[in-house]
Amino acid sequence: MGYSPQTLRRLGLLIKTLVVVVTLILIDQEFKTVLNLTWVNGSVFANVALVFAFWTTLLAPGFYLIALWWLGAFFGRQRTPEEFSQAIVQSLRETGQCLLIGAPCALLVEPAAMTFLTAEGGNFPLSEMVEDLTIGLIGLALYVLAAAGQRVHDELTQIV
Secondary structure (H helix, E strand, O other): OOOOHHHHHHHHHHHHHHHHHHHHHHHHHHHHHHHOOOOOOOOHHHHHHHHHHHHHOOHHHHHHHHHHHHHHHHHHOOOOOOOOOHHHHHHHHHHHHHHHHHHHHHHHHHHHHHHHHOOOOOOOOHHHHHHHHHHHHHHHHHHHHHHHHHHHHHHHHHHO
16 A cells, blocks of 8 residues: 655644644643642742652653654655655654653653652553553654664665
């Protein structure tokens, strides 16, 4: 099954547009969250911990949005359906890397920060763990695929 390069480039532009829209929505929601934080009167440490915990909740979504941006670049860089260029390899590698970093942020960093820095820790649904673990493993697969693609690209370059 083949797709025209023009269709793939449009898909890449659509993905990047979606990333911008979702990022703006996320910023709007998080801005409202910051305005509604319950500050602790008289405790600078508690307030700094609260702000730090808030920022850790944005790590995973941030890396996931960057991964989507690189995925948009992957589709946008397609010139022919069979092409596997250096730019394609870089897009796959960066997408995988961002997913691979975002998943531990969601699985470990955010719950740990919420547990140690706020009173809201310890509540982490198993379904979210499965989703983030899946995302991380898909990121690892993309990263390994990009490394294999890089080796094939280098071998073909040496042959030519």
